[in-house]
Amino acid sequence: MISEYNMHPLFDSNELAINSNCALDKDFVQRIVEYFKERKENLEKFFDKKDSEKIVINLFDNQNDLIECASRYMKVSSYCTGAICNGEICTYLDGHKLDNYGASGYMIATMVHEYVHCYDRRVLRGDDVVWLNEGLATYFSGQKRAYEVDEERYLNFLRNIDLSGLPKIEYLKKRGSKFGEFCDMETHKYNGYDLSYVIVRAIIEKRGDKYLKELIRDKNVLDKFEDEAIEWVSGYIKNKTF
Numbered sequence: 353m354i355s356e357y358n359m360h361p362l363f364d365s366n367e368l369a370i371n372s373n374c375a376l377d378k379d380f381v382q383r384i385v386e387y388f389k390e391r392k393e394n395l396e397k398f399f400d401k402k403d404s405e406k407i408v409i410n411l412f413d414n415q416n417d418l419i420e421c422a423s424r425y426m427k428v429s430s431y432c433t434g435a436i437c438n439g440e441i442c443t444y445l446d447g448h449k450l451d452n453y454g455a456s457g458y459m460i461a462t463m464v465h466e467y468v469h470c471y472d473r474r475v476l477r478g479d480d481v482v483w484l485n486e487g488l489a490t491y492f493s494g495q496k497r498a499y500e501v502d503e504e505r506y507l508n509f510l511r512n513i514d515l516s517g518l519p520k521i522e523y524l525k526k527r528g529s530k531f532g533e534f535c536d537m538e539t540h541k542y543n544g545y546d547l548s549y550v551i552v553r554a555i556i557e558k559r560g561d562k563y564l565k566e567l568i569r570d571k572n573v574l575d576k577f578e579d580e581a582i583e584w585v586s587g588y589i590k591n592k593t594f
């Protein structure tokens with residue numbers, strides 16, 4: 353457990369531990385436990401691979417402490433909402449959102465986003481390719497599940513993507529928040545998280561689960577896909593929204 357931040361246990365089982373430096377409603381903790389269970393089972397079923405390691409989640413009550421803690425382990429940006437520190441998931445809770453069911457659900461999905469990165473590293477052991485890592489985490493965490501239960505919302509989301517501003521695939525392979533890097537917070541021409549989500553979803557939809565697994569496992573398949581990825585996803589978006 354991250355010891356310097358007054359973390360105390362809120363939940364502990366063989367598979368999952370939740371620690372926090374603030375008091376939390378029992379129902380909310382239960383929602384976290386259930387959502388993790390559901391999403392972990394979903395991942396294990398999709399990839400047909402179990403993750404036997406225990407999951408540890410540390411919930412900070414503010415973003416500054418999270419960033420300070422995470423920056424000891426990696427280079428983090430000022431908009432960091434979650435990180436993996438020494439194998440443990442660290443994220444923060446926005447107290448203002450706790451009363452809102454949808455917003456607090458999104459916070460839980462953000463915790464699972466970090467867990468998918470853990471699963472990716474220790475179970476799938478794929479290459480460290482930013483767009484693929486983030487696309488898998490965004491897709492399998494259910495952060496955008498509103499688009500999976502409501503096709504019209506998904507189509508509207510696709511319509512709002514500016515196809516003339518699509519980045520080169522190289523941009524999506526470079527961590528950072530400048531133009532030319534994964535998340536363009538400079539000119540806002542593209543959003544790496546959104547695009548990576550669409551690419552992963554399009555792969556599953558059009559090329560199937562098996563192809564996605566090959567892409568993760570086989571660098572040759574990945575290289576070949578990347579050569580045409582942006583053009584291909586642009587065509588996918590055009591077709592869907594035509």
Ligand SMILES: [Zn+2]
Pocket residue numbers: 465466469485486489
């Ligand atoms: Zn991520």
